[in-house]
Amino acid sequence: MPATTKPVPAPFFRAKVTSKGQITVPVEIRKSLGIKPGDHLRFEQQESDVRLLRDTEDSVFEQFRGIGIPGIGPGREGVLAYMREIRGYDEHDEHLA
Numbered sequence: 001m002p003a004t005t006k007p008v009p010a011p012f013f014r015a016k017v018t019s020k021g022q023i024t025v026p027v028e029i030r031k032s033l034g035i036k037p038g039d040h041l042r043f044e045q046q047e048s049d050v051r052l053l054r055d056t057e058d059s060v061f062e063q064f065r066g067i068g069i070p071g072i073g074p075g076r077e078g079v080l081a082y083m084r085e086i087r088g089y090d091e092h093d094e095h096l097a
Contacts, residue, residue, distance in 0.1 A: 029052070039054060069082070
């Protein structure tokens with residue numbers, strides 16, 4: 001007869017809610033989610049359960065901000081000014097503005 005394995009229950013952690021509605025997130029959960037002081041958490045209600053997620057409001061592209069060509073200002077106007085500077089005046093520029 002083949003041996004059957006018992007399912008191992010997932011570990012769970014408890015937190016007590018204070019009178020101000022605050023909780024302490026257990027250290028194991030903080031480590032597994034990579035939560036650091038100042039991070040935001042998101043609670044998603046799902047029928048009768050709640051799901052806890054690390055909230056990532058930041059853009060995934062934020063780390064690349066400012067690595068463009070030095071001397072180009074931000075946004076469309078910065079790019080247009082740079083293009084005018086390197087190529088001189090062009091009647092096409094009037095249609096871009």
